Amino acid sequence: RVYTSLRRARELFSYPDRVTALYLRTAPGADPDAVKRSVARIAGPDFRVRTRAELQASFHAVMKAEKWGIFFISLLVLFVAAFSIAGALAMLITDKRRDIATLRALGAPLPLVRSLFRTEGWLIAGTGAVCGALLGIALCLVQQHFGLIEIPADTFLTKSYPVALRWTDLPAVAGAVVLVTACVTQCTVRSMLPNENVTRP
Structure with missing residues (x-):
């Protein structure tokens, strides 16, 4: 990409009195698609009107693929971290064997006992998910407004890593969690509290 004056560009491309494109800057918060339709209606069928996203379609495709790649990598990390929840539940159930036996002797049904430990697992996971979401949103906003993480190259139009x-x-992340x-x-509680021998202290 080369930047030059309009006069020099007209000389190089033999366009003495013509231009090849006209760029319009929209107001902050304007809808690009609505502006595109208005400009296309004014310009007529002889002109091709495209938004910035359409001009950089390949770049946006790469960024979208990168986003989904990072999402699946994070999902793999979530699976690995889930083993910590399974380990915590297993140790808790092992430690509470006598209390489980007491509850069963008092008439507590097995589904109730299982639901207690499932609730404990949800509390562990929910606390980690909320803390992680708040931290992630805060870091994303800091990068978006201050650009702390910079790109080590001078060939890009932006110096900091673009984040939006x-x-x-968030619903996709919450659904995965x-x-x-x-x-x-469910698997941990059912394996640690089978249908038989659950009241053995």
């Missing part, structure tokens, strides 16, 4: 916080991504937590707690 999208609240629509709920799914992994449900699987881990």
